[in-house]
Amino acid sequence: MKKDVWHIGGHELTSRFFIGTGLFPSPYVQKEAIRESGAEVLTFAIRRINLASTEDDSILQHVEGESFQYLPNTSGASTAEEAVRIARLARASGLSDWIKVEISANERTLLPDPLETLKATEILVKEGFTVLPYTSDDPILCKRLEEAGAAAVMPGAAPIGTGLGILNPYNISLIVEEAKVPIIVDAGLGSVSDVAQAMELGVSGVLMNTPVAKAKDPVGMARAMRLAIEAGRLSYLSGRISKKRYASASSGHEQFIVK
Amino acid sequence: MGGGVVGLSCAFELQKRGHQVTVLEIGRCGGQASGAAAGMLAPYSENVEGPDDFFHLCKESLRLYPAWRNEVRRISGRAFEYTESGSLYIAYHEADRLALEGRRLWQNEHASSGIVLEGDALFRQEPMLSRDVKAALYTPEESHVYAPDYVLALEHACRLIGVQIFEQLGKVTVAEWRNDIVVASQDGQSFTGDRLVVCNGAWAQELEEAFDIRIPVYPIRGQICAYEAEVKPVQHMVFCNQGYLVAKENGTLVCGASEDVAGFDTSVTERGIERLRKWNKQAFPFLAEQEPFHRWAGLRPSTQDGFPLLGPLKQSAGRVVMAAGHYRNGILLSPVTAQVVADYIDGGGSPLSAFAPERFTH
Structure with missing residues (x-):
């Protein structure tokens, strides 16, 4: 069977799990959870990183020497201008030319500002970044981001850290239908059922941090999420049955009747 | 078990309330995290995400600190920053x-x-x-406090009010806890008691087998x-x-x-x-x-989840009480931990289920 791989900006990926490095109770648990997740892409806030010597950073030192693709994010930015500035800093430090655009203007909901996100995406694409914007789950907006040159588009399931799950599965499925770049559900997932649902809707991957890091057993949860992604993906590829209103026997007697 | 800041604080509080306390320490008191700590009493800077149960525990401990500090200073006769x-x-x-x-x-x-x-x-x-x-x-x-002096003052205060402290025990094992408490040390001594308070910090995991529970510390x-x-x-x-x-x-x-x-x-x-x-x-x-x-x-x-293990072992019918896994905040959490443990032992309170030591065991 052909390996189920996918690509972002020419980079081949096997895992469909992007994991955030924040909020873990300790570096030991963080390390074990990341390992158990099977993730190839790690994401973190650039503002939390010591860019002057990234190899000494309090978070990155614990994943040193392993071959992760870094996806730094611009969280904390409230305008396109700020996000662009942060992205340039990250690239200049040699971390990565992948950038997750994350622009929120409201400290309570942290919901993405769609206009500023589009603006920042246009600028960063022109500057040669591999841009993955985190955005609201609006199908038209997601299409616009793709047209602006985003390498993947990352609609939120729900506000960051809420664990509310996919608030609008209909929108997510429309976004997937229309997309020519990978769609990654980012933010708001809470449980394995949310994750499996996202994958069944046909997204290419999911990005999570809080539901793993804040679980009672983050290592166990990382594994559970990995399996949910696999199960959801396989279900999507295998094609679920259509829903029917009434029962139809699964033990079908007719074919057993001897004529 | 354990002569770090948490063990000494529990001993201090319990002895003051009329119990006879013995502290068993494998090295010397305050020899690990307690003595190494910078002594920051910073529930707000240490909890940046939101007001969870751990934050509330930290905040409560900060509130208790001034009175606790006065008591440790008064009884020990030692000042500490x-x-x-x-x-x-x-x-x-x-x-x-x-x-x-x-x-x-x-x-x-x-x-x-x-x-x-x-x-x-x-x-x-x-x-x-x-x-x-x-x-x-x-x-x-x-x-902030100057942790090495604070821990010394605590140790001194404990000794002055009659806590027995055994140091340099090398290794201690829990020999009996279901019906009675018996703790044995490497050199052949045996210690008995009505209750066992486990405050051995980073070494708590060693007791997994003895208590037959998961202790992910x-x-x-x-x-x-x-x-x-x-x-x-x-x-x-x-x-x-x-x-x-x-x-x-x-x-x-x-x-x-x-x-x-x-x-x-x-x-x-x-x-x-x-x-x-x-x-x-x-x-x-x-x-x-x-x-x-x-x-x-x-x-x-x-x-494993960033919260301490604080409270009774249910399967010991409350004979064993755990107070371990304080991670970065042992100095800060020492007064509230002593209070929670002593209140429980005196029959006056039940620690939060979020900190239940058996929460990792299925």
Whole structure:
């Protein structure tokens, strides 16, 4: 069977799990959870990183020497201008030319500002970044981001850290239908059922941090999420049955009747 | 079991309430995380995400501290530094403002009078701070103690009120806990009691087999260094996302701390200290010229979910009480831990289920 791989900006990926490095109770648990997740892409806030010597950073030192693709994010930015500035800093430090655009203007909901996100995406694409914007789950907006040159588009399931799950599965499925770049559900997932649902809707991957890091057993949860992604993906590829209103026997007697 | 700050605090509180307490310590009292700690009493700077159960425990302990400090000082007859310096959580990026503001909003609802400072207002508070710092969350309520002296005072106070302390026991094992408490030490001594309070920090996991439960406590090494400072160059506890700096009365500037995954290895590494020095000088440029005169390390007990194991073992019918896994906040949490444990033993309270020691066992 052909390996189920996918690509972002020419980079081949096997895992469909992007994991955030924040909020873990300790570096030991963080390390074990990341390992158990099977993730190839790690994401973190650039503002939390010591860019002057990234190899000494309090978070990155614990994943040193392993071959992760870094996806730094611009969280904390409230305008396109700020996000662009942060992205340039990250690239200049040699971390990565992948950038997750994350622009929120409201400290309570942290919901993405769609206009500023589009603006920042246009600028960063022109500057040669591999841009993955985190955005609201609006199908038209997601299409616009793709047209602006985003390498993947990352609609939120729900506000960051809420664990509310996919608030609008209909929108997510429309976004997937229309997309020519990978769609990654980012933010708001809470449980394995949310994750499996996202994958069944046909997204290419999911990005999570809080539901793993804040679980009672983050290592166990990382594994559970990995399996949910696999199960959801396989279900999507295998094609679920259509829903029917009434029962139809699964033990079908007719074919057993001897004529 | 355990003569760190948590064990000594429980012993102190219980002995005061009329129990006869024996402390069993495999090395010397305060020899690990307790003695290595920088002594920050900083529930707000240590809990940046939101007001969860752990934050409330930390905040309650800060509230208890002044009275607790007075009691330890009065009974021990020893002074130890307790400085109400307030803290600054500094940020280098414009992008941190949103996070600082978000933190200020929820922390103001929980007894912090914190404000975000910028520019001149910030540099007036902390003149030597790097001008690259864009803003800081100033929390006046946070303070710090000089941990080695505090732990010594606690130990002294314990001895003065009749706590028996056995040190250098090498190894201790729980021989019996279902019907009676019997703890044996390597040299053949046997200790009995009505209750066993387990306060052995990073070593708690060793008891998994004895109690037949999962105890996911992992040692995380913290490396610290100190600079000599004649005139107090840093006025507040200064936190950033890489660590903290705090000036002590004795003319030292303490800078911590790494979080290393290194098992039970307590050695200090060149790279570990270098790493501290690199960001130190970003926060305070005058440190570029200075060499730390002292470097040390201790093992913090981290847990799988970041919360301590605090409360009775149900399967022991409350005979065994755990108070371990305080990770970065043992010094801060010592008064509240002593109170929770003593209240439980005196029949006056049940610790939060979020901290139940058996929560990891299915």
